[in-house]
Amino acid sequence: MPEGHAIHLYASEHRKLFEQQSVTATSPQGRFAAGAARINGRTLLAVDSHGKHLFYRWRRAETLHVHLGLYGKFRSFRSYAPAPTPATRLVLSTDTAEVHLAGPTVCELIEPSAEDRIRARLGPDPLQAGSAGSDAATFAANLRRRRIPIGAALLDQAVIAGLGNIYRAEILFLTGLDPQIPANEIDQDKVAEIWDLSVKLLRRGVRHRAIVTVKRMPPRASRRDRRKLVHVYQRDRLPCRRCGGQIMATELAGRRIWWCPACQAR
């Protein structure tokens, strides 16, 4: 589930549920028992996100840092909350709301200096476009320094923070770029186009609570099939929506990538 738009949604949802409230914290699974005890009963001051990272600030406690990784999940409940599964790493709750976190890659308490180090190694986040350091120029400078294929660069969180495997495939299709082109060989107009499209698509993802890159939102009934919402992701051997040619798939930077060889020629 988690590319940047989803993390951004979690941040705003958790802000709405818990900000300025005293929050109960437990770790049914036990692996975060000490951390949960440390923040239990504290007041949540703020929730920030950068790319795929979440930071929860408390009154008189360290910052909670969460990264969902590939299969981490939050579930939230308003009136009724079921018992957490035994694998639930962290439960945050008040009288009126409860959130269950399972399967995160990272769930830890950190000092401000550690947060600084994490943020320092992250590239600009298109969902923070406009705020300090998150702009097209920083992104362009990051790309210029890399000879790796653009398809690898867009997954590198130090280059741009928040894109994942779906957005990388879709952005390369929509900008007509061959995933194998070296990042530093892409001309500046194209680089600006990639950034602008990232901003646009992530914002759209936040609005729809899903990654949608096709022009028209399909009818509700067919939205369960993710392939109806995108141009190339997981559409290998299906016809390209634009030219009718066959969508191809290969491996790039350790992940599967899909592209249209005709629309994305060098």
Place this chain on the structure above:
DNA sequence: GCTGCATGATGAA
């Protein structure tokens, strides 16, 4: 009921 895969990232080799 079981298998294998998934929108991620790291550390060892």
Place this chain on the structure above:
DNA sequence: TCATCCTGCAGCA
């Protein structure tokens, strides 16, 4: 490049 972390679920029998 590969194994590993760790959970849920689609797809299959």
